[in-house]
Amino acid sequence: MEIDAAREVRTTCPYCGVGCGVLAKVAADGQVSVRGDPDHPANFGRLCSKGSALAETIGLDGRLLHPEIHGRRTGWNEALDIVASTFSQTIAEHGSDAVAFYVSGQLLTEDYYLANKLMKGFVGSANIDTNSRLCMASSVAGHRRAFGSDTVPGTYEDLERADLIVLVGSNLAWCHPVLYQRIAAAREKRPEMKIVLVDPRRTMTSDIADMHLAIAPDGDVALFTGLLAWLGQHNALDRAYITAHTSGFGQALFAASALDLTSVATATGLSEDELVRFYSLFAATAKTVTIYSQGVNQSSSGTDKVNAIINCHLATGRIGKPGTGPFSVTGQPNAMGGREVGGMANLLAAHMEIENPEHRDRVRRFWNAPDIAQKPGLKAVEMFQGVADGRIKALWIMATNPVDSMPDADAVEAAIKACPFVVISDVLASTDTVRHAHVRLPAAAWGEKDGSVTNSERRISRQRSFLAAPGEVRPDWWIIAEVARRMGFAEAFAHETPAQIFGEHAALSGFENDGERDFDIGAYAKIDAEGYERLAPFQWPVPSPGGGTTEHLPTRFFANGHFYTADRKARFIAIRATTETRTTADFPLILNTGRIRDHWHTMTRTGKSPRLSQHIAEPFVEIHPVDAQHHGIGDADIVRVSSPRGDVLVRALITPRQRQGCVFAPMHWTDQFAAKGRLDALTAPLIDPVSGQPALKHVAARIEKFAAK
Ligand code: SF4
Numbered sequence: 001m002e003i004d005a006a007r008e009v010r011t012t013c014p015y016c017g018v019g020c021g022v023l024a025k026v027a028a029d030g031q032v033s034v035r036g037d038p039d040h041p042a043n044f045g046r047l048c049s050k051g052s053a054l055a056e057t058i059g060l061d062g063r064l065l066h067p068e069i070h071g072r073r074t075g076w077n078e079a080l081d082i083v084a085s086t087f088s089q090t091i092a093e094h095g096s097d098a099v100a101f102y103v104s105g106q107l108l109t110e111d112y113y114l115a116n117k118l119m120k121g122f123v124g125s126a127n128i129d130t131n132s133r134l135c136m137a138s139s140v141a142g143h144r145r146a147f148g149s150d151t152v153p154g155t156y157e158d159l160e161r162a163d164l165i166v167l168v169g170s171n172l173a174w175c176h177p178v179l180y181q182r183i184a185a186a187r188e189k190r191p192e193m194k195i196v197l198v199d200p201r202r203t204m205t206s207d208i209a210d211m212h213l214a215i216a217p218d219g220d221v222a223l224f225t226g227l228l229a230w231l232g233q234h235n236a237l238d239r240a241y242i243t244a245h246t247s248g249f250g251q252a253l254f255a256a257s258a259l260d261l262t263s264v265a266t267a268t269g270l271s272e273d274e275l276v277r278f279y280s281l282f283a284a285t286a287k288t289v290t291i292y293s294q295g296v297n298q299s300s301s302g303t304d305k306v307n308a309i310i311n312c313h314l315a316t317g318r319i320g321k322p323g324t325g326p327f328s329v330t331g332q333p334n335a336m337g338g339r340e341v342g343g344m345a346n347l348l349a350a351h352m353e354i355e356n357p358e359h360r361d362r363v364r365r366f367w368n369a370p371d372i373a374q375k376p377g378l379k380a381v382e383m384f385q386g387v388a389d390g391r392i393k394a395l396w397i398m399a400t401n402p403v404d405s406m407p408d409a410d411a412v413e414a415a416i417k418a419c420p421f422v423v424i425s426d427v428l429a430s431t432d433t434v435r436h437a438h439v440r441l442p443a444a445a446w447g448e449k450d451g452s453v454t455n456s457e458r459r460i461s462r463q464r465s466f467l468a469a470p471g472e473v474r475p476d477w478w479i480i481a482e483v484a485r486r487m488g489f490a491e492a493f494a495h496e497t498p499a500q501i502f503g504e505h506a507a508l509s510g511f512e513n514d515g516e517r518d519f520d521i522g523a524y525a526k527i528d529a530e531g532y533e534r535l536a537p538f539q540w541p542v543p544s545p546g547g548g549t550t551e552h553l554p555t556r557f558f559a560n561g562h563f564y565t566a567d568r569k570a571r572f573i574a575i576r577a578t579t580e581t582r583t584t585a586d587f588p589l590i591l592n593t594g595r596i597r598d599h600w601h602t603m604t605r606t607g608k609s610p611r612l613s614q615h616i617a618e619p620f621v622e623i624h625p626v627d628a629q630h631h632g633i634g635d636a637d638i639v640r641v642s643s644p645r646g647d648v649l650v651r652a653l654i655t656p657r658q659r660q661g662c663v664f665a666p667m668h669w670t671d672q673f674a675a676k677g678r679l680d681a682l683t684a685p686l687i688d689p690v691s692g693q694p695a696l697k698h699v700a701a702r703i704e705k706f707a708a709k
Helices: 076-094 109-123 133-147 156-161 177-189 204-208 220-233 239-245 249-256 261-268 272-284 302-315 335-340 357-367 380-388 409-418 476-486 498-510 529-534 610-615 625-630
Strands: 009-012 021-026 032-036 099-103 128-130 164-168 194-198 211-213 288-292 325-328 394-398 421-426 439-442 451-454 459-463 589-594 620-623 638-643 646-654 662-666 699-707
Touching (some): 076 099, 076 394, 099 109, 109 335, 109 357, 109 498, 133 335, 156 177, 156 288, 164 272, 177 204, 220 261, 239 302, 249 302, 261 272, 302 325, 335 451, 380 409, 498 529, 620 625, 620 638
Parallel strands (some): 164 288, 194 211, 394 421, 421 439, 620 646
Antiparallel strands (some): 009 021, 451 459
């Protein structure tokens, strides 16, 4: 496309799920500058350190600019032909479940939609899963259990209107900084607002917390199940709401009643006094929002944690009203968009269910699909196990780096190396994953491509190009469509622009929707190129723009007390808190993995910015002073952190902010960034049985001094 150097282009930040609006400009000398978009409803002009440094991460260093086969530069035709023919041949010889796509929350909705359509409608397998499985799958599963649909009820405005915000397993100050800034600003205006942080670590987010509950790892189910019992015992339930709009309350309360305060204190590592103060505050505050992210989701009991939280909101009728609700915030910029188009192995497009025969038939007819997938496919961890044991013989990885980010990363790398055919579409030429590909397809980067993303509050925003595409790079949707055409599906993949794909996705969301489905942007089905170019950020459900398919939709989810279950009632889930000990005599500590303020995932983008690298220059492990003394470790010593799967060398950071018996290390650094080993080589492929999300925050580990500072 033609790039107008004098114009500021409205686009969206490619990092976290807050989804901030960005204004990007290219000066006459080619220098890019960015600033927060004052008109974007997610950030109103704010940007965090990562967003502010976006211009520093743009450049051609390390870019993959031409298609390659076995490291040899080639043209698009040859590369696309070999991808299409090898996938087709593998399917013909071994069946459709012998191939898989591993995709990413970095993909735009249009890319995600086409990849999902190709795999589920035309290949006939549901073996497409996403790195968002590592980020929010437990929330998706918890929503579906409780609401009958994957619906995030809250909005960012609710955070500003709440009288109590409970942050669970969420270091918002570093991981969703603009959301944190919005809460901090609201708190300045309303000092009576209370904030409780539930986290084993005293993170930077604790700076605005009135109460920090330094909970034991995976103590969340006990904490919120105990809260439900407390609400019942202290006459703090909304009985009218429970009766009118929910089912299963009796069983849930019965299960919760097995826990008295003393046993909750034991399971959570909190004192009874702390529990009573928190429970009393929750019981007394009608306008409460509970925000949660990876500390809840990345757990072998993640889905139960989500439902334990939702149970407390249902029991008090604190959902569907301003300033209330359980609120899962997503990690990736387009984790939510992926959910909308069914970019997970157990979902269909437009929030339909792969296990629902009517949904399958509806999507099949809409796509005119020859071979719709009949059953869920392999979820992320299972997918790489399938690669390892030979079930998957052709794998296409799009815009992600699983060799560094999957649990049990060394085993994942070995599986990819042994896979007969690996295709990678990526912006970079040499991530730890890209180097194992047989075919490398150069993808357009942020600023070079057009599409849309959806943030944590269901707000759809455009990403717009403002840079000419270098070399032979192409947008992901184009690459997927070209492969699909060569596999014989030319008619269904005739799209020529992302606007056409967005319109098709919108039309599917409204197709035969009788009000049963909550996701409906059917009003945009006929969007043209100009309308798409002008598209301003909007939230779904879409208030009726004067007719069409959206008149039945609420403007606030669950305000009318109707949910998406068969009887329209929200479901309480009866949960029993269990405690699991993973530590052993050899590995007596619990390793918690996470993120820091100025880096993103495996640093393939933020690692390019000297400014971002200054914040924290090298990998580290946080250790409580008592544990440090016990192991003879001094501040800044080099420490070996080991699990039964591997080890890394990192710098010791001794701090009372860390809970005794636990250590914390960020997941970003890899060998590529001067680390000695990658952290995810230590984590285990242990998953939540409902959601399939890996338990990345609870790994048995040990520490030992390697060398003095
Ligand atoms: Fe980007 Fe998230 Fe920072 Fe906003 S808060 S600027 S979306 S990284």
